[in-house]
Amino acid sequence: MRERLKILVFAAAVGSILGSIDYLIGLSYAIYELRGQGLSFLLVAFVLSQLLYAAMGAGFGLVTLIAVDLYRFLRSAAAPAERQLHLSGTIAGTMSGIFVALLFEAYAKIHSNWGLFLDFALFIPIGAAAGYGIKICWDRFLKNFLGAAMPGILILALSALLSAMFVLFWVLKGPLSITGRLAMVFATGVIFAASVLMGRMSLSKKSAGITAAYAFFAVLLLSLPLWSREPARKYEVLGKPQNPLNIIFIIADACRADAVGIYAGKNQTPNIDRLAREGVLFKNAYSQARWTFTSMLSMLSSLYPSMFVKGKTFLPPNNIEFIAERLKAYGYRNQAEIGNYILGGSSGIHRGFDRAVVIRHDYRLQRLFSCPVILKTHYLARRFLGLSQLPDTTAMITAKAMKFLDRRDEPFFLWLHFMNPHDPYNPPDQYLREIKYRGYLKPPFNPFDPFHLPEDQAHPQERDVRLGYALLTNNDKNYMRDLYLAQLRYLDEKIGEIIRKVESRGLAKNTVIIFAADHGEQFWEHGQQGHSTGLYDELIHTPLIIWGAGLKPGIVDQQVQMLDLAPTLAELIGIPPNPVWQGKSFYPALNRGTISSRPVFAEGLQMPEEMQMVRAGQYKLIVGLFTGRSWLFDLKKDPLEQRDIYSEKSSAAKELKARIADWDREKALLESRLHPSKARPEQQKELDERLRALGYLK
Numbered sequence: 001m002r003e004r005l006k007i008l009v010f011a012a013a014v015g016s017i018l019g020s021i022d023y024l025i026g027l028s029y030a031i032y033e034l035r036g037q038g039l040s041f042l043l044v045a046f047v048l049s050q051l052l053y054a055a056m057g058a059g060f061g062l063v064t065l066i067a068v069d070l071y072r073f074l075r076s077a078a079a080p081a082e083r084q085l086h087l088s089g090t091i092a093g094t095m096s097g098i099f100v101a102l103l104f105e106a107y108a109k110i111h112s113n114w115g116l117f118l119d120f121a122l123f124i125p126i127g128a129a130a131g132y133g134i135k136i137c138w139d140r141f142l143k144n145f146l147g148a149a150m151p152g153i154l155i156l157a158l159s160a161l162l163s164a165m166f167v168l169f170w171v172l173k174g175p176l177s178i179t180g181r182l183a184m185v186f187a188t189g190v191i192f193a194a195s196v197l198m199g200r201m202s203l204s205k206k207s208a209g210i211t212a213a214y215a216f217f218a219v220l221l222l223s224l225p226l227w228s229r230e231p232a233r234k235y236e237v238l239g240k241p242q243n244p245l246n247i248i249f250i251i252a253d254a255c256r257a258d259a260v261g262i263y264a265g266k267n268q269t270p271n272i273d274r275l276a277r278e279g280v281l282f283k284n285a286y287s288q289a290r291w292t293f294t295s296m297l298s299m300l301s302s303l304y305p306s307m308f309v310k311g312k313t314f315l316p317p318n319n320i321e322f323i324a325e326r327l328k329a330y331g332y333r334n335q336a337e338i339g340n341y342i343l344g345g346s347s348g349i350h351r352g353f354d355r356a357v358v359i360r361h362d363y364r365l366q367r368l369f370s371c372p373v374i375l376k377t378h379y380l381a382r383r384f385l386g387l388s389q390l391p392d393t394t395a396m397i398t399a400k401a402m403k404f405l406d407r408r409d410e411p412f413f414l415w416l417h418f419m420n421p422h423d424p425y426n427p428p429d430q431y432l433r434e435i436k437y438r439g440y441l442k443p444p445f446n447p448f449d450p451f452h453l454p455e456d457q458a459h460p461q462e463r464d465v466r467l468g469y470a471l472l473t474n475n476d477k478n479y480m481r482d483l484y485l486a487q488l489r490y491l492d493e494k495i496g497e498i499i500r501k502v503e504s505r506g507l508a509k510n511t512v513i514i515f516a517a518d519h520g521e522q523f524w525e526h527g528q529q530g531h532s533t534g535l536y537d538e539l540i541h542t543p544l545i546i547w548g549a550g551l552k553p554g555i556v557d558q559q560v561q562m563l564d565l566a567p568t569l570a571e572l573i574g575i576p577p578n579p580v581w582q583g584k585s586f587y588p589a590l591n592r593g594t595i596s597s598r599p600v601f602a603e604g605l606q607m608p609e610e611m612q613m614v615r616a617g618q619y620k621l622i623v624g625l626f627t628g629r630s631w632l633f634d635l636k637k638d639p640l641e642q643r644d645i646y647s648e649k650s651s652a653a654k655e656l657k658a659r660i661a662d663w664d665r666e667k668a669l670l671e672s673r674l675h676p677s678k679a680r681p682e683q684q685k686e687l688d689e690r691l692r693a694l695g696y697l698k
């Protein structure tokens with residue numbers, strides 16, 4: 001009976017330690033995410049998570065108990081007591097670790113993300129080491145021999161250190177590279193092996209030496225991921241801009257053009273409208289992709305998305321130059337404050353920035369550290385306690401912008417990437433009160449509710465059904481649209497603060513503010529909500545406004561592409577553009593001149609179907625690359641793209657297809673330059689000739 005009690009206590013201890021490790025990760029992460037949310041919020045979150053992790057620990061303990069019982073039953077006194085102690089400790093720990101890892105593995109599989117799986121695999125050796133350490137501590141402490149328990153205590157301390165460092169890496173530098181992850185797995189494996197050796201020792205001078213050496217190597221191994229950091233690039237100063245204007249580059253994530261008041265009169269955005277009235281308003285600007293990552297890479301590198309999306313790889317080639325890098329070479333101070341976590345990690349998009357901070361606020365990231373059950377409980381608890389407010393990244397980024405503008409070094413390039421009006425639709429209370437709605441939906445309305453698959457994994461129609469969209473009434477749908485518009489009104493309020501700051505610091509005369517978006521958002525215009533399918537205008541027609549620095553007010557009707565922005569900025573401040581950039585400057589339009597309407601291209605490179613789009617004259621053609629299906633719309637007669645006339649207007653379709661073919665050829669030529677090893681000689685020659693004709697090559 002006493003023996004059983006001992007085992008029970010042991011199992012609970014292992015469970016709670018494992019729970020604590022996860023708890024430590026969760027808590028530090030939560031504090032990082034929720035800082036600035038006020039003490040009462042943190043306290044409630046703290047107590048809540050304490051309860052949750054205690055319950056989780058009890059679950060682990062139970063698994064351990066079963067494992068130990070099973071082992072004792074099978075081995076009953078067949079092995080020497082000491083050996084049994086070692087084995088049972090190890091098995092208990094490993095079982096618990098595997099249990100945690102399995103949970104995460106199942107979860108990682110849902111996301112088809114093996115990188116995450118590697119992170120979670122760490123828990124197997126961590127669990128094994130912790131369980132083993134506990135077992136040694138407990139058994140030896142029972143024998144009234146505290147000294148003998150020391151190695152066990154040390155193992156525990158190292159396990160905790162390992163977890164803490166893992167968290168630290170995450171917080172400081174985002175997801176580790178694959179090498180970094182492998183290094184962590186290797187390090188934990190070594191720690192575990194050393195733990196087993198140490199468990200065999202009692203405390204003596206010799207063992208103290210070995211312990212110290214062990215601790216040293218453990219820490220050394222743990223620092224391996226730091227070496228996986230991309231080496232900092234050096235930027236030679238190439239010269240001085242002729243017109244060194246400061247640039248504040250504001251992106252409103254997922255903001256479709258007609259959500260801005262001045263574009264369609266459907267929303268009240270007085271501050272953005274003011275920028276448009278006093279500056280240059282581009283009525284027909286189009287993004288080159290329908291989601292953040294590809295669109296921003298394209299905009300900032302002035303290259304079409306397919307130049308850096310290769311199969312499943314999304315990395316830009318090393319020999320391209322982002323606008324920030326170009327500006328850096330001409331003496332700019334560059335800073336980025338980014339509210340969309342997807343722009344973190346090693347995408348290369350931070351190249352050229354002196355400081356680039358990605359706020360990892362996103363609830364989706366909680367999934368990395370929590371199994372669905374826990375997350376769901378968090379979610380329910382949040383709702384139950386009225387803790388519906390996700391961290392307000394819009395306020396956080398604005399505060400950082402204010403600070404930057406107080407202590408700026410000029411000339412500067414400040415990229416403020418706001419998550420609003422992107423989902424989860426969760427406007428502050430005063431904006432919520434403006435919306436009249438009777439129904440069951442409650443903000444934050446979040447298509448990524450943990451009950452559902454992430455948007456990119458589910459087939460769009462399946463996603464609709466899963467999200468219960470099929471059950472939504474028009475009233476509910478309007479409510480979602482209203483929440484989205486309110487999200488933008490809140491951002492507009494913050495943009496007002498930024499404009500006032502620019503003016504009060506006397507910066508308006510030498511600073512341009514650019515207001516733009518990476519892509520739009522669908523509200524069932526073509527059956528879907530969100531921004532995962534199609535290349536319809538509600539997804540790629542984005543706002544573009546350029547204000548300040550003495551620019552004369554103007555309205556530009558001609559089509560421009562967002563990737564034209566980088567060469568335009570270069571011309572505006574008087575530096576040469578990078579010859580590789582595919583965009584064409586529309587600078588004359590900023591200077592009361594005229595530009596010709598050029599065809600606009602876009603690419604949808606994600607599932608469920610890769611697509612290409614060209615918009616020229618009164619027609620727009622979308623081509624599906626897998627199915628070969630094409631859609632043609634007459635934008636003059638049918639601006640909402642409701643009637644596909646592909647089979648009726650074969651001459652228009654043929655002409656636009658030829659434009660796509662030309663564009664493909666152009667991309668292939670540049671491709672051969674960016675990846676010279678793959679280039680065919682005649683392609684290289686042709687490209688060089690053209691670059692020479694443009695004066696880029698001598």
Ligand SMILES: [Zn+2]
Pocket residue numbers: 253254291292293422518519
């Ligand atoms: Zn976006």
